[in-house]
Amino acid sequence: MKPLEDILVIDLSQFLSGPSASLKLADLGARVIKIERPETGDICRKLYVSNVNVNGNSTVFHAINRNKESFTADLKSSTDLERLIKLIKRADVVIHNFRPGVIERLGLDYKTLTKINPEIVYGEISGYGKEGPWKAKPGQDLLLQSLSGLTWLSGNKSDGPVPMGLAIVDIISGAHLVQGILAALIRKGITGKGAKVEVSMLESVIDLQFETITTFYADGGQPVERTKSNNAHSYLGAPYGIYKTKDGYLALAMGKIPILGNLLKCEALTAYKTPSSLFDKREEIKYILSKHLMTGTTKQWLAILEPADIWCSEVMDWKTLMETEAYQSLQMEQMVEMGDGFKFKTTRCPIRIDGEILLSPKGTPNLGEHNKHIVSEFNL
Amino acid sequence: MKPLEGILVIEFSQFMAGPSAGLRLADLGARVIKIERPEVGEGTRQLAIKNLFIDDDSLLFHTINRNKESYTADLKNPEDLKRIKKLIISADIMTHNFRPGVMEKIGLDYETVRGINPKIVYGVVSGYGPLGPWAKKPGQDLLIQALSGLSYLSGSANDHPTPMGLAVCDILTGIHLAQGILAALIRRGKTQKGGLIEVSLLESTLDFQFEVLTTHFNDGGKHPKRAKQGNAHAYLSAPYGIYKTKDGYLSLAMTPITKLATLLQIDIPRAYKLEKNWFDKRNEIMDLLRSVFITKTTEQWLVLLEKENIWCSNVYSYKDLLEHEGYKALQMDQDIITSNGKNIRTTRCPIRIDEERYYNTKSGPKLGEDTERIIKEFSL
Numbered sequence: 001m002k003p004l005e006d007i008l009v010i011d012l013s014q015f016l017s018g019p020s021a022s023l024k025l026a027d028l029g030a031r032v033i034k035i036e037r038p039e040t041g042d043i044c045r046k047l048y049v050s051n052v053n054v055n056g057n058s059t060v061f062h063a064i065n066r067n068k069e070s071f072t073a074d075l076k077s078s079t080d081l082e083r084l085i086k087l088i089k090r091a092d093v094v095i096h097n098f099r100p101g102v103i104e105r106l107g108l109d110y111k112t113l114t115k116i117n118p119e120i121v122y123g124e125i126s127g128y129g130k131e132g133p134w135k136a137k138p139g140q141d142l143l144l145q146s147l148s149g150l151t152w153l154s155g156n157k158s159d160g161p162v163p164m165g166l167a168i169v170d171i172i173s174g175a176h177l178v179q180g181i182l183a184a185l186i187r188k189g190i191t192g193k194g195a196k197v198e199v200s201m202l203e204s205v206i207d208l209q210f211e212t213i214t215t216f217y218a219d220g221g222q223p224v225e226r227t228k229s230n231n232a233h234s235y236l237g238a239p240y241g242i243y244k245t246k247d248g249y250l251a252l253a254m255g256k257i258p259i260l261g262n263l264l265k266c267e268a269l270t271a272y273k274t275p276s277s278l279f280d281k282r283e284e285i286k287y288i289l290s291k292h293l294m295t296g297t298t299k300q301w302l303a304i305l306e307p308a309d310i311w312c313s314e315v316m317d318w319k320t321l322m323e324t325e326a327y328q329s330l331q332m333e334q335m336v337e338m339g340d341g342f343k344f345k346t347t348r349c350p351i352r353i354d355g356e357i358l359l360s361p362k363g364t365p366n367l368g369e370h371n372k373h374i375v376s377e378f379n380l
Numbered sequence: 381m382k383p384l385e386g387i388l389v390i391e392f393s394q395f396m397a398g399p400s401a402g403l404r405l406a407d408l409g410a411r412v413i414k415i416e417r418p419e420v421g422e423g424t425r426q427l428a429i430k431n432l433f434i435d436d437d438s439l440l441f442h443t444i445n446r447n448k449e450s451y452t453a454d455l456k457n458p459e460d461l462k463r464i465k466k467l468i469i470s471a472d473i474m475t476h477n478f479r480p481g482v483m484e485k486i487g488l489d490y491e492t493v494r495g496i497n498p499k500i501v502y503g504v505v506s507g508y509g510p511l512g513p514w515a516k517k518p519g520q521d522l523l524i525q526a527l528s529g530l531s532y533l534s535g536s537a538n539d540h541p542t543p544m545g546l547a548v549c550d551i552l553t554g555i556h557l558a559q560g561i562l563a564a565l566i567r568r569g570k571t572q573k574g575g576l577i578e579v580s581l582l583e584s585t586l587d588f589q590f591e592v593l594t595t596h597f598n599d600g601g602k603h604p605k606r607a608k609q610g611n612a613h614a615y616l617s618a619p620y621g622i623y624k625t626k627d628g629y630l631s632l633a634m635t636p637i638t639k640l641a642t643l644l645q646i647d648i649p650r651a652y653k654l655e656k657n658w659f660d661k662r663n664e665i666m667d668l669l670r671s672v673f674i675t676k677t678t679e680q681w682l683v684l685l686e687k688e689n690i691w692c693s694n695v696y697s698y699k700d701l702l703e704h705e706g707y708k709a710l711q712m713d714q715d716i717i718t719s720n721g722k723n724i725r726t727t728r729c730p731i732r733i734d735e736e737r738y739y740n741t742k743s744g745p746k747l748g749e750d751t752e753r754i755i756k757e758f759s760l
Contacts, residue, residue, distance in 0.1 A: 004563055004566060006570075028559070028563045059599070062594060064590075134706035143633060143691060145612075146622070146694065147701060149697055149698040152697055154542060155539070155545075160622060160624060162534060162542065163621075165612065167591070176555070176731055180731040182559060187384075190386075196734050203710055207727060207729075208546065210443060214439065223699070240522060251525070251531075275431075279431060312523070316527050317529050318604075326514040333597070344598055347586055353575055353577060
């Protein structure tokens with residue numbers, strides 16, 4: 001039995017943050033009904049990345065919205081709204097990411113819904129929280145990365161700001177919402193009462209940086225300094241970074257520099273004996289290492305370092321990774337099938353329960369695909 | 381009432397992934413007891429970033445382990461082990477990140493623990509999953525970034541593989557662990573049975589890439605292509621990226637190029653008016669935009685673009701952010717106090733429940749600080 005079986009989630013959210021939360025709930029066993037605007041649906045359906053269109057929807061939409069049902073409702077029509085409210089009466093969880101004020105105008109705010117369903121767990125994602133000068137700004141991933149200081153952590157010193165190349169803020173805030181919703185469902189199991197769970201993209205991206213911001217406060221607010229070369233973490237000492245070799249790249253995490261020097265037969269490194277030099281002299285050390293590692297192949301270096309328990313790795317692209325037995329043994333891929341018979345490949349839920357991987361064969365819903373069924377099932 | 385009040389967590393996990401899950405559970409109301417080796421304690425106590433220590437422990441340790449208790453036990457000593465097993469009888473959750481086989485040797489593997497406490501939710505963090513040829517390799521954040529293809533997504537086209545400058549794999553894995561554990565607690569509420577939750581850094585990092593991997597699976601297996609300069613997402617069309625202005629930077633999210641050209645009052649070649657080319661000719665379009673944005677200040681552009689609801693933002697450092705009203709309004713900071721009375725400023729839990737922000741002044745525990753009290757309390 002999947003842990004969230006019998007849980008009904010009504011998801012009014014769009015784009016990535018909210019829908020990624022409901023995807024995780026779906027993969028853990030919940031039933032998720034996605035409420036979409038008639039005609040257009042979730043805007044993400046048409047957010048094509050690299051111009052790829054798969055069976056009428058963007059690949060991003062498929063990735064985020066598989067394993068869900070789609071119900072179209074015009075929230076400005078009183079008939080549709082009435083149906084939706086009837087549906088929410090039977091739901092355990094409601095999720096939305098409308099901008100502040102919108103949900104109140106629709107009459108679907110937490111206060112109103114608790115009157116209809118006092119046990120409801122109500123999840124809300126905003127961009128910047130409900131207070132302060134930014135509350136009405138659009139909550140979009142790159143903008144949040146830019147505002148939150150995150151873009152000064154990756155890349156090298158002379159690079160400008162370097163964003164993380166994925167929608168990390170959306171993903172983290174969606175994941176926090178899942179945590180809050182699950183915690184509230186546990187409490188509901190004990191007290192019988194629902195809850196309002198709020199996350200914002202800004203608070204979530206601050207939390208992502210809890211380590212570096214706490215350090216920033218403690219070091220008197222010194223500017224973040226990426227290393228000139230091979231930077232992988234602005235706050236960590238050498239050798240932490242990715243290095244070019246004769247035929248590829250090698251990642252090196254923590255390690256004592258003189259030991260590395262001996263292993264790699266790089267005498268210049270053996271001079272860095274004190275623990276504090278790892279950070280204070282990291283530019284020099286990285287420079288010496290980067291020159292030296294160019295003289296051998298990745299395989300040659302790994303053959304020396306791995307047996308000595310140095311934390312190192314080849315740098316792989318997806319193709320190389322997917323050819324490894326280790327990747328294949330994870331069974332991280334799954335085929336899913338849409339209502340119209342179209343099949344596509346995607347990844348599965350990363351959590352294993354009771355020794356089993358969790359697969360969900362259900363594909364992405366076409367817009368309004370489940371309207372009829374849901375209307376009759378719930379007597380709407 | 382915080383949602384996890386009354387829940388007892390026994391944490392054998394070290395470093396970042398497992399303990400960050402423990403921290404979230406603690407902030408949501410659970411009581412978390414860290415089990416640590418006598419004398420040395422968990423590895424992070426001595427793992428400092430920027431050589432920062434508060435009394436005997438690293439600042440990093442406090443950041444990840446605030447709001448927890450510490451109990452020392454030598455798991456190879458039968459007396460100590462007996463006490464731990466007794467403590468486990470009262471626990472709801474335990475977590476560890478030992479390499480495969482270690483807990484079996486100690487006698488605290490899931491099967492044994494379940495024999496002691498059938499309701500326990502048992503969480504395991506590994507590097508590469510429980511099986512396969514990499515199962516015994518060290519699981520470390522940068523190595524996982526390197527192996528998982530992630531480092532080919534950030535930075536621009538001619539850069540080396542560019543890691544994300546934070547322990548993102550650890551953090552996501554910790555989030556997934558907490559999600560799995562909470563879901564298992566919900567199931568336990570219905571079935572009265574515990575469960576085994578397993579997550580790995582590699583599976584969580586693949587999940588992190590679920591959107592782009594799904595695209596890769598369905599675009600004929602193309603490699604991600606970062607934009608030539610100012611890249612923010614390998615799969616997104618122009619103008620998505622960061623641009624240099626006269627006095628700083630400007631980030632720009634999804635915007636129709638035609639609309640942007642009108643606002644910026646520039647003539648664009650006819651080809652750039654076609655949506656399909658916003659991806660295919662992304663480098664040329666971004667070059668053109670770069671030549672425009674450099675001519676005025678960030679503020680000037682923001683005034684012009686925000687008025688038209690264009691998704692754009694300034695690019696802030698930590699100093700800019702933390703001093704901004706938009707940040708202060710969140711009340712995201714909190715001070716924790718060590719048992720020696722020292723103050724450490726850090727951030728709070730990003731999830732708000734029932735309109736409440738959760739604060740807690742408890743710092744990381746001193747090694748073994750709570751051992752005596754716990755022995756008495758649980759009659760160990």
